[in-house]
Amino acid sequence: MQENKPSDLLARRLGIDLFSAASAAFGVSPFITIVDRNKLGAALKRGFADLFTRPHKFVRTPAFLLVFGVYCATYTTANAIDTICSYTNLDNQTPKFLGTTIANMTTCIYKDRAFTRMFGIVAPKGLPLGSYGLFATRDALTIAASFNLPSVLAREFYDRKYFLDYETSQNFSQMLCPAAVQIVSCALHLLGLDLYNRPGISWSSRFNFLAKNYAKTTITRIARIGPAFGIGGVGNRVIKERVSELVFDRQQVGVVATAFK
Template sequence: MSQQLMQSEKNTWGKGQVLAAVLAGDVAAATISATVISPILTVIDRSVVENAAPANQHLLSTLRTNILNSVRRPRLLFATKPFLYMWTLYAATYTTANTVESIGTAITAGADRILISSITFISTCLVNVPLGVWKDVRFVQTYGRSVEQVKFSKMVGNTRPVASPTRSTYPARATSSSRTVAATFLFRDAITIFGSISLPPMLSSAVSAPDPLIPDPSTKNAAIQIFTPVLSQVVATPLHLLGLDFYTSPEGSSVERTQRIKSALLPTTAIRCARIIPAFGIGMVMNTWLRDCFHGQVRGSDSP
C-alpha cells in the first residue's frame, strides 16, 4: 500500500514537473516572438502617431525616416520606453494564450477543445485589450502633438516637436480627453480581435465546400487566417485615427476632425493592414512554431 502511495506521489510530481517545463517553453516562445516583431511594430505605430497631427511630411516619408534611424541606431530603439510598451503588449498576449491553453489541456487532458479555446480567447482578450489601450495612450503621449504645437513648430521653421507656449497646458488636455481616447481604442481593439481570432474560423466553416479556385482546404484556411485580420483594419483604422485626433485636438470641431481623418485615412489604412501581418501573422506563426519545438523537447525528455 505504501509503495502504491509513493508511486502515485511520484507520478503526480512528475506531471507537475512536466507542466512546469511546458509553461517555461510557453513563456520562452512568447518572449522570443515578441522581441522579434516589436521593433517594426514600434516604428510603424510611431510613424502613424507622428503623422496624425497636421504636418508637412507624408506618412510614408515619416515611416521611411523612422526605419532608417532605427537601422542606423538600433540600440536607441531598443532602449526607448515605446519599444518596452510594445514588447510588453505582445509578450503578455502570447504568454497568456500559450499558458492558458497548456493549463487547460493539462486539466482536461485535452478532452474539451471547445472549452479550452473559449477560455483561451477570453483570457487573451482580457489581457490584450487593456494593454493595447495602455500602449496606444503612451504612444500618443510620447509622439503625439497638439495642433497648437504643430503651428508653433511651423512658425519657428521646424517640423519636429519643439517646446511651445502651449506645452504646459498639453498634459492637462490629454488627461481630460483620456477617457474618450481609451474608449475609442477599446472599440478599435474589439474589432481587431474579432477579425483576427473569432471571424476566421467562422468564415472557414462557411466556405468549407470544395472550391476550384483554392482546392486545398488547408491553403484556404491559411488564406482566410491571414487576410481576414488585414481586412478588419479597413473598419478599425478610422477608429484609430479618431482616437489619435481626440488626443491631439481635444477641442477641435467635428468638421476639422473629419477633414484630418479623411486626409490620413488611405495611407494609414494601408500601413495598418501591413502592420497586422507581423502582429497576428508572423508573430503568431513564430510563437506557435517555437512553442511546438519546446513542447517536443519536454515530451522527448519525459519519455523513458
C-alpha cells in the first residue's frame, strides 16, 4: 500500500479539525440561539418548545445558522492553528489567541448586526469608542479563558495531583475557565452597555448601575458562555481526539509530526 505524503495527512487532520468544530458548534448552537433571541422566561419556553417539537425547522432558521457560523468558525480556527503549529513545531498560544479572537469578533459583529435587523425594535445608533474598547477587551478575555488558559490550568491541576487522570483535568479546566472569567468580563460588558445607552452621565451613576446589575448579569453570562465554550470546548476536543484515533494510527501521526518539524 502506498504511504501517504505528509501533506496529504495534514489535509486529513485539517478535515478532522473542521468536522469536530462543526459537530461541537452544532451541539451548542441551539441553546445559544434561544438565549440570544429570548430574554424572558415565557419566550425561552417557546424557544425550547420549537427546538424539541420542530427541530428540522429550527436548524434551518437564519438565527440558528448565524450562531452556528460564529462557533463553527471560532472552533475551526482554533483547531487548525493547533494542528499547523504542532506540525511546524511552533508554540500555539499566541497564534491561537489572535486567530480565534479575530474569527470570533468578526463573525459576532456580523451575527449581531443581522440579529438587530431581524429582531430589533429600534434603529441602532453608533457605538461609542469607549464601548468598542470595553467590548473588545471583554471578548479577548473570554477567548483567552476558553482556548489558551484551559490547557495551562489542566496541566497545573494534574501536576499537583488534583485529578487522577489528565483528561478529567482537561474537562474540568475547560468548563471552569470560560465561566470564571465572566466575573471580570461582566463588569466590562455592563460599562460598555452603559456608555452606549446613557452617554454623558457621571461615573458615580455608572457604578451604581454596575452594582445593581452585576450579580444577575454575571449569572446570565455564565449560563450562556458556559455551554458555548465550556461544553462546546470539551466536545470539540473529545470529538477531535476520538476521530483522530479512528482515522490515524500512531505511526502516521509520527510521520506527519516529524515531517513538519
